[in-house]
Amino acid sequence: MNSPAQQLAVQLANNNQGNTSPNPSVGAVIVKDNEIIGQGATQPSGGKHAEVVAIESCITNPTGADLYVTLEPCCHHGKTGPCTDVIIQSGLRNVLVGYIDPNPIVKGQGIDKLQTAGIQVSKWDDDTECSVLYEGFRKHITTNRPFVTAKFAMTLDGKICSRTGDSKWISSPTSRKIVHELRRKSDAILSGIGTVLADNPSLTARDSKDKPWEDRQPTRIIADSNLRSQLNPNLQIFNQIGNTIIATTTNSNTASFPKSVTLRTYAPNDNGKVDLTLLFKELGEQGFVNVLVEGGSTLLGGLFDHNLVDKVVAFIAPTIIGGSEAKGPVGGTGKDFISDAFQLTGTKVTNVENDILITGYIS
Numbered sequence: 001m002n003s004p005a006q007q008l009a010v011q012l013a014n015n016n017q018g019n020t021s022p023n024p025s026v027g028a029v030i031v032k033d034n035e036i037i038g039q040g041a042t043q044p045s046g047g048k049h050a051e052v053v054a055i056e057s058c059i060t061n062p063t064g065a066d067l068y069v070t071l072e073p074c075c076h077h078g079k080t081g082p083c084t085d086v087i088i089q090s091g092l093r094n095v096l097v098g099y100i101d102p103n104p105i106v107k108g109q110g111i112d113k114l115q116t117a118g119i120q121v122s123k124w125d126d127d128t129e130c131s132v133l134y135e136g137f138r139k140h141i142t143t144n145r146p147f148v149t150a151k152f153a154m155t156l157d158g159k160i161c162s163r164t165g166d167s168k169w170i171s172s173p174t175s176r177k178i179v180h181e182l183r184r185k186s187d188a189i190l191s192g193i194g195t196v197l198a199d200n201p202s203l204t205a206r207d208s209k210d211k212p213w214e215d216r217q218p219t220r221i222i223a224d225s226n227l228r229s230q231l232n233p234n235l236q237i238f239n240q241i242g243n244t245i246i247a248t249t250t251n252s253n254t255a256s257f258p259k260s261v262t263l264r265t266y267a268p269n270d271n272g273k274v275d276l277t278l279l280f281k282e283l284g285e286q287g288f289v290n291v292l293v294e295g296g297s298t299l300l301g302g303l304f305d306h307n308l309v310d311k312v313v314a315f316i317a318p319t320i321i322g323g324s325e326a327k328g329p330v331g332g333t334g335k336d337f338i339s340d341a342f343q344l345t346g347t348k349v350t351n352v353e354n355d356i357l358i359t360g361y362i363s
Contacts, residue, residue: 005068016041017185022287024137028054032065063091072101075110099130136290145284152329153315163325172353186292192299193224202236217242230255301332
């Protein structure tokens with residue numbers, strides 16, 4: 001069990017996630033004589049890092065105090081100076097680090113610099129929460145590709161809708177609140193045009209009162225190979241706060257969209273669809289770290305067929321729809337043999353009202 005200071009640092013980082021990309025969200029807490037005297041979280045890209053915010057917030061002199069920080073302090077010059085320099089100058093005595101920075105230009109060097117300056121540095125006994133916190137950053141900083149989470153809700157018999165296409169609502173209200181929290185922490189939400197036309201979703205992150213967060217919204221990305229969205233100007237995605245990207249193919253006709261919509265064109269894949277590998281490559285290069293996929297069986301099938309999914313978040317409701325024409329969550333070509341099926345590791349099973357939530361990583 002982590003200490004109260006460690007728990008607060010994780011909470012600060014978690015609450016701020018989604019506001020700092022492509023930088024990681026970091027939480028920092030300063031303790032002196034068993035009292036918290038300062039705390040902070042990473043500001044948006046280009047702003048102050050958590051350690052600096054925490055030091056500047058101290059209500060008393062931090063000399064001789066302990067710093068609890070969720071990620072190893074940086075030691076290089078970027079848009080801001082090295083956090084290690086500020087820590088050394090502040091007179092802090094101990095630095096307790098939750099997770100080693102996977103960035104190749106840091107990765108232990110921040111700790112080395114602090115220790116060389118005479119500061120004691122130790123790692124948290126339990127880094128599980130920090131490992132989850134930085135799963136997206138870890139992939140993006142080492143591959144320049146976003147971390148892709150596939151989310152879906154299905155019935156006990158594996159259906160995401162009835163044979164008529166009805167799908168509201170399969171999961172419980174509490175499950176849907178969890179989804180909005182996932183959206184808030186993501187840089188983008190990816191959906192397919194089939195889902196958009198069938199459900200007309202807003203694809204916004206909303207608060208407990210079902211109102212969109214006004215300070216920040218993830219970018220909506222719609223895979224629309226034939227620009228069917230242009231025929232539906234009243235779709236909710238065109239009338240929400242935040243930005244929307246329509247990803248289409250060079251085979252589609254040109255179209256005009258509202259100013260908040262960006263049209264991006266890609267060479268089609270062998271099936272005439274948007275090449276998702278190229279899409280994610282571009283998103284990674286543009287600083288999108290975490291992408292949440294909320295699509296139908298066609299989009300999810302394409303992602304699994306091309307090995308583009310990193311994590312699965314699946315809600316299973318205790319209902320049965322039946323029907324051979326009712327769709328399951330993952331279409332595509334799929335696997336020919338059970339032995340070749342995708343396996344989840346690090347699985348976690350949670351009860352959410354009457355639903356079952358299963359999360360895990362594609363091995």
